[in-house]
Amino acid sequence: MSKSFSLGSVQVKLPPVERFGQFLQSRGKRITRQRQRIVETIFSHHDHFDAEELIEHLQELIAQRKVSRPTVYRTLGELVESGMLRKMVLGGRSVYEHEYGYPSHDHLYCQRCNKLIEFHSAELERIRDAVAGEHDFQVSSHRMFVTGLCAQCRRKR
Amino acid sequence: MSKSFSLGSVQVKLPPVERFGQFLQSRGKRITRQRQRIVETIFSHHDHFDAEELIEHLQELIAQRKVSRPTVYRTLGELVESGMLRKMVLGGRSVYEHEYGYPSHDHLYCQRCNKLIEFHSAELERIRDAVAGEHDFQVSSHRMFVTGLCAQCRRKR
DNA sequence: CTACTTGCAAATCATTTGCAGATGA
DNA sequence: TCATCTGCAAATGATTTGCAAGTAG
Numbered sequence A, B: 001m002s003k004s005f006s007l008g009s010v011q012v013k014l015p016p017v018e019r020f021g022q023f024l025q026s027r028g029k030r031i032t033r034q035r036q037r038i039v040e041t042i043f044s045h046h047d048h049f050d051a052e053e054l055i056e057h058l059q060e061l062i063a064q065r066k067v068s069r070p071t072v073y074r075t076l077g078e079l080v081e082s083g084m085l086r087k088m089v090l091g092g093r094s095v096y097e098h099e100y101g102y103p104s105h106d107h108l109y110c111q112r113c114n115k116l117i118e119f120h121s122a123e124l125e126r127i128r129d130a131v132a133g134e135h136d137f138q139v140s141s142h143r144m145f146v147t148g149l150c151a152q153c154r155r156k157r
Numbered sequence C: 001c002t003a004c005t006t007g008c009a010a011a012t013c014a015t016t017t018g019c020a021g022a023t024g025a
Numbered sequence D: 001t002c003a004t005c006t007g008c009a010a011a012t013g014a015t016t017t018g019c020a021a022g023t024a025g
Helices: A016-026 A033-043 A051-057 A059-063 A069-081 A122-134 A151-156 B016-026 B033-043 B051-057 B059-063 B069-081 B122-134 B151-156
Strands: A005-007 A010-012 A085-090 A093-098 A106-110 A116-119 A138-149 B005-007 B010-012 B085-090 B093-098 B106-110 B116-119 B138-149
Touching (some): A016 A033, A016 A069, A033 A051, A033 A069, A051 A059, A051 A093, A069 A085, A122 A138, A138 B122, B016 B033, B016 B069, B033 B051, B033 B093, B069 B085, B069 B093
Antiparallel strands (some): A085 A093, A138 B138, B005 B010, B106 B116
């Protein structure tokens, strides 16, 4: 029996915890309460976050020893491996964002207020593929990061 | 007397050490032998490098205590501030490349052999500006990073 | 002069690891 | 059962910092 399911002709995506479970099984890893709790917390709201912020959200569970700091780091790594989370480095710390269940996008980064604005451009991908083609390069993914000033910060100064 | 000079109508760029000297002066910082030696070493050949590799190149000077590890790090930071060096994070370590005296470009990164292939695309910048415009965002710079397999690695497997 | 710099040794600090006990399949 | 996990405490390792001595302007 397949783990994916559908309603009529509408493909329904698996909930993150399920999807991660598949990944774990495919690697001979185990589905543990800790990993489930961490994944649930991460995908309970769409946001960019770093390990420290995630750990804050898990405060209570950590206090009750239901989850520990090393396990959070270990699971973050597995989520990136699974392709469900995307990792980037901003000002020395690792920042994560949902890759699973969220459309691919790039960022405008305001260097004054540190805001991240998401955008998507099919044209950008077209050019990416054209350039890659010229180099006989096989694209797996890309990252476009534009630094500057957001609308608000431009006005303020 | 200006620090820039020209031959006929041809604008000649300042050598890196000079350019960095200007930057230092504009900040009330001092032009020291250490900073000069580090800048000379960095700009003596075009290449991507991390702090450790740079330190290897400075081996001799470090052994003679003409330059120290902390000063290398401090100077790298100043070079990035000055805009002469560009910093990126690759697999956990900071990698630097020349921004001064070298045309702007982006990268194709081979995830198998870790090769960095440079490319430039005016079209990419056009799209970048278009997207930024839609968000009333003022672009200061951008970084496009394409991950995948280079031509050689594609063939090998 | 004297404020900025440097080298040294020690400190940081996010992230990782060794291990013994716990647990999912 | 038993290989995989987890929490803990300790280790890492690249980068940073405090400080007394050195030096550019």
